[in-house]
Structure formats: C-alpha cells, structure tokens
Amino acid sequence: DVKVTQSSRYLVKRTGEKVFLECVQDMDHENMFWYRQDPGLGLRLIYFSYDVKMKEKGDIPEGYSVSREKKERFSLILESASTNQTSMYLCASSLTASGRTNEQYFGPGTRLTVT
C-alpha cells in the first residue's frame, strides 16, 4: 500500500514564524502536491512537483514556497505565517506512467493554527 506521511497532525504557530510542513511518500512517485482545505472552499492546490527540484505553482501559491530535494520528500514552507494561513494542509503523491490511473494518494493532513 502507498503510504504518505506528514510530519505533524496538529501544529500551532505564532504570526510571523517560519513554518515547515514535511511530507514523505514511500512508493517512488514522481508527482507530489500540497493542498489546503478550508470549510466551504474544498481543496485548493498550493504547489506541486513532478520531479526532484522541480516545482509548479498551483492555484493559491502566495505566501508559500516548497522544496523537493529528494524524490520521496516534499516540503511546504510558510516564510512568515499569518492568521489567514490557518487551515488543514494535505499532501498527496501520484505516479506518472503510461496506462496508469494516476490517482492521488493523500496523507492524513496537518491542521495548522496560526495565532
């Protein structure tokens, strides 16, 4: 079974702090994604990566950056946390291969509160 793990389930940070959210997958997937989920807004894509050191902006990249130094690890960075970044953050990974379904596998999520 694919396993996607996230470093924390719950996190509380102060406004202005630098925040790192880590995601690790164990299935050698090329693609990794960071979403945030807010009530009434569904899941919104922040950033994704289709290869090591490659990254692409999603729909709401402002205030975030990412890092992918190794294939299995994708980090989301909040350079200076703000209260409007209080949210549930979900990491996902998927395989890119001809004929595959390319479904995404999600981690359990990190609920971040910025005070």
Add this chain to the structure above:
Amino acid sequence: DAKTTQPPSMDCAEGRAANLPCNHSTISGNEYVYWYRQIHSQGPQYIIHGLKNNETNEMASLIITEDRKSSTLILPHATLRDTAVYYCIVRVAGSGGYQKVTFGTGTKLQVIP
C-alpha cells in the same frame, strides 16, 4: 479540467444503496471521471475512475452516461463508515506531465442507522 457539479448533501439509510450524482457537461474526450471521498479528519481516498464504460471495484460502481455529461457513484450497501464527503473530479489521465487535480466542495453523504 472540466468543471463538475454535485449536490451539497445527501442522506442514505444504512444497508441501502447510495447513489451520488455528478454533472460534468463540459467534459472533453480525453478526460476521465474520478471519485474520491474524505472521511472526517482524514485525507481524501481514491475510490474509482472511468472514461466511458461503467466500472466496478470492491468499493463502488461508477455509471457514466452515454454522452459522458454526467455520472453516478453507487455504494451498493451503505454502512455508517461510508459517511464522508464525496468528490467527483474530471481530468486528463495517462502518461507524462503533472497530474493536477481540482477538488470542488463535493457531496456530504450521511448514512443513517
């Protein structure tokens, strides 16, 4: 990616079939229909996908209309553990490139004892 429309909520009696509809009238010929669900406080979970034929797996069945403008996810014997938000997504699948997925707000299914 084509946009999808789902009812915001549905109820289903335990043991009965749950039929969750999805409209995707602007779907393109190379776009698949995917279904995911999210149980409270967990990450989304892949359920099933299809292109134009009906599909069935151990979790559910997917019925896609002949014109592909709508589909229905069927949970044949709903249990309390099926209470979740169900997302219908339409996107291109296959080799190469990234696999960006856009989730809407989904259908909140409540299975009632």
